[in-house]
Amino acid sequence: MGKHLVSVDRSIPLSKCPHEGHNRWHPDIAPMIHLRDGDEAEIHTRDSFDCQIFEPMRSEDLLKANIGRAHPLTGPIFVEGAAPGDLLAVDILDVISHDVGFTVIFPGFGFLRDLFTTPHLIHWEMREGCAISAELPGVRIPGAPFFGVMGLAPSHNLLQRINQREERLQEAGGAVFLPDPHMAVPANPAIANEALRTISPHETGGNLDIKQFVKGTTVYFPVYQEGGLFSVGDAHFAQGDGESCGSAIETSAILHARFRILKGEAGRRNQRDVSFGNEGAARAPLDSSSRFYATTGTCITDGGENLSEDLSLATRNALLNMIDYISDQFGFSRENALALASVAVNLRISQIVDVPNLTVSAFLPLEIFDEPI
Structure with a gap:
């Protein structure tokens, strides 16, 4: 079993270091690193808005942020031997959060986007395991850090099917983010013009925003592309089930994970979507x-x-x-x-x-x- 470091400079945007990750899903994005079955990795990530939000920014400054840069992901990670029909088990050994974060209401996004139409920003500071904010005096949010985005790359066939069904959804009036090469990383038109945005989750995982993906949880991803091509980002210090305004306590973080291949298990179980489990070693504190x-x-x-x-x-x-x-x-x-x-x-x-x-x-x-x- 090997141990590996996948490092990025979280103070420099992915847009300025495109070799350090990606912000679209596509099977042709080159891997950052190759791992073997059973290997562990320490993976560093940026925040979900790619270093665009920081003190002393205020709510009105959010209109300067470019949502096309979301989400900067660290990866892909190629796991040797992982093939379509397998499950890739990712054991979350630890999630180490940064000590500052933010929550935003972004116009046009979020569950109540028709009612909350102006930008709003809250800054958080993490101290002794809790987040506090001057905007919410008397409130202390216990930390339960996890990653909102964890996923694998789609195959070319699955990519085509997703794009086709989402185009039909948009034509029917549905809310969907179609491929958009603006601010895409990588910028190669052959990839950017058809790559999936990271806003929505799919069969391969992605922006699932499941708050139970904390230390001690194992996430099982059905493999659609050789090597799996795992990527991670969008760290949250804490989140309520629902992430109702469209963001949590957004931050940067480090993932410690082990990667295991369960040969043929996706095919045997007929598993098309992500599953996960926790043996009780850790859970989000506010769940109970x-x-x-x-x-x-x-x-x-x-x-x-x-x-x-x-x-x-x-x-x-x-x-x-x-x-x-x-x-x-x-x-x-x-x-x-x-x-x-x-x-x-x-x-x-x-x-x-x-x-x-x-x-x-x-x-x-x-x-x-x-x-x-």
Whole structure:
């Protein structure tokens, strides 16, 4: 078993060091390193906005940021022997976060993008395992660092199928980010013109934003391309289930991981998508909060119309009710309330059988507040 270092300078944007990673998914992107089955690697990453957001920037400065640079990923990593039909198991041995971070509401993005249309920025400082912010006095968010983006490259065939189905989705009015060569890394037109954006997850993984990808978790990726071509980025110090405003506590970080090939297991299990497990060695601290306040939502519009089995509407209502509660109880602006929900509130499906009305609950852990609630 070998141990390897995959290092980048997190203070210099990927846009200025294109040999240190990529921000699109494509099978022809050259590997940064080759590993063997069972090898471990220490992988350094940049933040999700590619070093564009830092103190003393303020909310209005966000309009200068170029979302086309998201997400800068470190990789690809070629695992020798990994082939289509296999599973690549990535054991997360540790995630070491940087000591500063940010949360943003970016116009046109996020679950409530129709209601929150102006840029908003919160800066965080990480101390003694918690994140604090001058914008949210009295709040301390326990750290549970993980990577929002972990994935493999698609095969050429899968790439073509994804692009075709997403083009049809856009034609039908769906929200989707199609290939865009502007600010793409690598910039080679043969790759950039058809490469997948990193905004959406796919069968190969990608921007899954699963907060349980903490130390102690193993993630199983179905392999679609020789070598797997693993990449990682978009580190989060903490996040609520849902990442409702479109960002978590964004930061840079280091991943310690072990790579194992499970020969033929994707084919044997007929596994097309990512799976993951944790034997209980570690878990996100707010997942098991014993003190909480929760709001609920169901399938009723603002105008009083009843929609049938509309999970998005139920989620929206639960989240809006939570924003109202946080604003009223703590005096935070609605933008700060949404940002707090994005990094700490867990959105959960409570029931999906009592038609026509499904129930979604939004759980606010009370441990994050300095003063007893």
